[in-house]
Amino acid sequence: MLAALVTLFGLLLLSPSPAHAAPEPPGAAATGLHVANGRLLEGNGNDFVMRGVNHAHTWYPGETRSLADIKALGANSVRVVLSDGYRWTRNSAQDVAAVVADCKANRLICVLEVHDTTGYGEDAAAGTLDHAADYWISLKDVLAGEEDYVIINIGNEPWGNTDPAGWTDPTIAAIQKLRGAGFQHTIMVDAPNWGQDWQGVMRADARTVYDADPTGNLVFSIHMYSVFDTAAEITDYLNAFVTARLPIVIGEFGGPADQWGDPDEDTMMATAEQLDLGYLAWSWSGNTDPVLDLAIDFDPTRLSSWGQRVFHGANGIAQTSHEATVFGGAAPDTRAPTAPGTPTASGVSPTSVTLTWPAATDNVGVTGYDVVRVNGTTETAAASSTTTSVTVSSLTADTTYTFAVYAKDAAGNRSPRSAVLTVTTEKDTGTPGAGCSVGYRIANEWPGGFQGEITLRNTGTAPVSGWTLGFAFPAGQTISNMWGGTPTQNGSSVKVAAASYTATIPVNGSVTVGFTGTRLTTNPAPTTFTLNGTTCTTG
Secondary structure, rough: OOOOOOOOOOOOOOOOOOOOOOOOOOOOOOOOOOOEEEEEEEEOOOOOOOOOEEEEEHHOOOOOHHHHHHHHHHEEEEEEEEEEEOHHHHHHHHHHHHHHHHHHHHHOOEEEEOOOOOOOOOOOOOOOOHHHHHHHHHHHHHOOOOOOOEEEEEOOOOOOOOOOOHHHHHHHHHHHHHOOOOOOEEEEEEEEOOOOOOOOOHHHHHHHHHOOOOOEEEEEEEEEEOOOHHHHHHHHHHHHHHHHHOOEEEEEEEEOOOOOOOOOHHHHHHHHHHHOOEEOOOOOOOOHHHOOOOOOHHHHOOOHHHHHHHHHOOOHHHHHHHOOOOHHHOOOOOOOOOOOOEEEOOOOOOOOEEEEEOOOOOOOOOEEEEEEEOOEEEEEEEEEEEOOOEOOOOOOOOOOEEEEEEEEEOOEEOOOOOOOEEOOOOOOOOOOOEEEEEEEEEHHHHHHOEEEEEEEEEEOOOEEEEEEEEOOOOOOOOEEEEEEEEEEEEEEEEEEEEOOOOEEEEOOOOEEEEEEEEEEOOOOOOOOOOEEOOEEEEO
């Protein structure tokens, strides 16, 4: 991700419409991954929804374990950074063949992209889409026959913020050059404005670009960083493509705040799941700014807070990813599970409640449950679980909530809603929680800002289910963005409520909360921390 972002340009509102794959017309069968009715399908007509990450292979060619590690965490696809030799060292045909073989061995759909085009027209070092197209043509012998497994992303973020309307014609020309050379693969194209399309050029010209592909086998890719910092911007943009039946994926996205703003990754992931759209998080490891590393030092056992969010959080990869059927998966399943039974409440505290419900049934198998808060006709996602119980956290004391549950299966079919349960959280009496220790560290620092990490360890004798962490900054620091918890700051005093995926801390277990913040000339650590009112040890 590169680019100095500028003020958001207003985008036209289009009515939302859910995305569903429609049956292909007779005679329209394609070999390999292809597009029909605005959806990305496998060769057998099965809907394929990407759930994966980006991997910077061209800069870290020695990290050969990465694809296996990414797969082990549940991904069904990976976007691999390559170079056509214009700006960085060219990835050879032999190397690309090895990458494709590695993807297939790990049962991952492989999106291959040329990164040298990044920011063309604004970054003088960037190459052209035409040069990238020539690179792909030089690899035709390697890629021919891999249409079931490989998507060609012609060039990464192939236009900067300077005259982004210039993106359209070179994009069409590159697509037609590849088709003229005989490529039948699904082609992916990135947006201008460093991938974020804040001036709406790709959105406005998408139909023209799509119609210029004689195969119709084209997918658009939007990169969502700090331009997309409100739910309305995200849902409006994605729904515009779905309504127009134009295929789109979130080809890159970030969650941690940066110097330009704070992306709304929760809405990105939730909307992608709601609309059955693919997403590919940036990025596995090795970023210049480590705040975007999903895994620290390429170690899958050391996921960052960002990595925990992407892989294990609500609407994350582990919860929503389904392996491509080309690797031996079953035929499409279209039958929804039955409704779960009515939930019951236990462990009610001022900030959390544990819900339990009778299981749903399914012809193939129930894979998880979504808990929602109900307010009249409005539903809000509250938690997800792979079992028939979950703790809903970050609630307000002495407040009445209404909950219901949906079941889902591996194909993404969702059941009817369960009956509702109404429960009132306890008053906040300041009752001490379990024994605890807190580790606080500065992960990165720069003039006027910093990135911090707080590790909470349960040293008591019972699990913690729902928590509030309290502390005070000693030198005027303020929190800008947080993952793993929800902060409330009043002057120097900070309260952090648990996120759904960090709410439970087992005995001798720990959870980590990450954040970015602002600082003055010094940046000393807080000296005292409380967990549910109990003072914790530090260190």
